[in-house]
Amino acid sequence: MTMTQQQIELWSKILNNTEPGGLLCRAVRHAAQSLSEMVNQPLQIKNLKIVAVPLNELVDTIYDNDFWDHSSSINYETETVGIYLLVGDDLPGQAMLTLSVNDALYMVDWLLEERPGTTTKLDSLGCSALSEMGNLVLSSFLNAIAEFTHDPLRPSPPAMMVDMLATVLQTAVTLIEVVTDELIVIKVDFINVENSLLIHFWLLPDPSIVGSPQKLGIGKSFSTNC
Amino acid sequence: MLKIMVVDDAQFMRLRVSKLLIKHGYEVVEAGDGAAAVQTYRQLKPDAVLMDITMPIKDGLTALSEIRQFDPQAKVIMLTALGQQAIVLKAMQAGAKDFLVKPFDPERIMKSVQKVLKRNYELGIRN
Numbered sequence: 001m002t003m004t005q006q007q008i009e010l011w012s013k014i015l016n017n018t019e020p021g022g023l024l025c026r027a028v029r030h031a032a033q034s035l036s037e038m039v040n041q042p043l044q045i046k047n048l049k050i051v052a053v054p055l056n057e058l059v060d061t062i063y064d065n066d067f068w069d070h071s072s073s074i075n076y077e078t079e080t081v082g083i084y085l086l087v088g089d090d091l092p093g094q095a096m097l098t099l100s101v102n103d104a105l106y107m108v109d110w111l112l113e114e115r116p117g118t119t120t121k122l123d124s125l126g127c128s129a130l131s132e133m134g135n136l137v138l139s140s141f142l143n144a145i146a147e148f149t150h151d152p153l154r155p156s157p158p159a160m161m162v163d164m165l166a167t168v169l170q171t172a173v174t175l176i177e178v179v180t181d182e183l184i185v186i187k188v189d190f191i192n193v194e195n196s197l198l199i200h201f202w203l204l205p206d207p208s209i210v211g212s213p214q215k216l217g218i219g220k221s222f223s224t225n226c
Numbered sequence: 227m228l229k230i231m232v233v234d235d236a237q238f239m240r241l242r243v244s245k246l247l248i249k250h251g252y253e254v255v256e257a258g259d260g261a262a263a264v265q266t267y268r269q270l271k272p273d274a275v276l277m278d279i280t281m282p283i284k285d286g287l288t289a290l291s292e293i294r295q296f297d298p299q300a301k302v303i304m305l306t307a308l309g310q311q312a313i314v315l316k317a318m319q320a321g322a323k324d325f326l327v328k329p330f331d332p333e334r335i336m337k338s339v340q341k342v343l344k345r346n347y348e349l350g351i352r353n
Binding site for chain 2: 034037111112129136150151152153155
């Protein structure tokens with residue numbers, strides 16, 4: 001089997017094993033558990049969605065698909081922190097964590113073991129803590145997938161940006177080589193109910209490798225709770 | 227005072243691990259990527275190293291191999307979020323003395339450091 005066939009097969013297995021005991025949910029639970037241990041706070045997993053999105057309409061389509069049903073306060077202009085990572089090896093694609101700046105400040109306090117409300121702006125240490133959070137979440141996700149493949153799956157070092165939500169999402173798309181009309185978007189929410197804190201974890205399989213959503217047997221939209 | 231090098235591209239992790247080690251009476255030097263780690267090791271020859279894997283410029287596994295080429299007795303502990311069997315195996319084959327998976331666990335880190343340094347101390351007595 002060629003490298004490309006292996007990569008397509010692995011993404012296909014992940015995207016077509018979406019039941020609670022399946023590979024995708026297991027990996028998502030592993031990522032959430034690591035993050036929960038990192039900040040020593042309980043987190044719930046909600047709203048796992050897989051959507052085929054027209055490439056030039058990512059932001060609009062995500063809105064149409066009711067991606068934000070656990071966070072009504074979010075809109076296009078919400079000031080957002082985005083943490084980007086790339087995955088190579090057998091699972092080529094991008095990963096991203098997004099959270100509002102207000103939630104990011106709260107998260108930095110947890111990560112630095114400070115009293116909530118201590119951090120009022122993102123300095124280099126706060127950005128480093130959030131980037132490490134991105135690294136941990138994606139690495140933990142990949143660790144669970146690697147139990148299945150037995151081959152190493154490694155992320156790139158993280159990169160971070162702060163901008164309006166629409167710009168943060170659009171930046172992810174501009175990094176993608178345009179070879180298909182549609183993109184597969186996987187998104188799941190990690191929620192700390194007590195503090196109404198919400199983190200979105202995104203995965204975008206590389207369309208130049210996996211091809212169209214139809215090729216992987218993905219319909220227009222799918223939603224589940226792990 | 228025993229000297230430990232902490233290697234991680236995340237300032238946040240370097241700070242947390244360094245604080246912990248200083249609290250336990252160790253001297254700490256830091257490096258932000260694998261290339262800086264190899265250079266610093268050659269210059270300062272620390273007693274042990276705690277090193278991440280996913281880093282820019284030079285990753286932790288490459289740096290581990292280069293450090294062990296320079297000093298076959300180097301005591302390197304990998305501290306990474308990548309807890310995958312194939313990666314653990316690769317690190318141990320390259321000469322890592324222990325492999326710790328993040329998230330940060332102060333107790334596990336200190337146990338591992340003490341184990342590695344104790345081994346160092348015992349070898350010193352036998353020699």
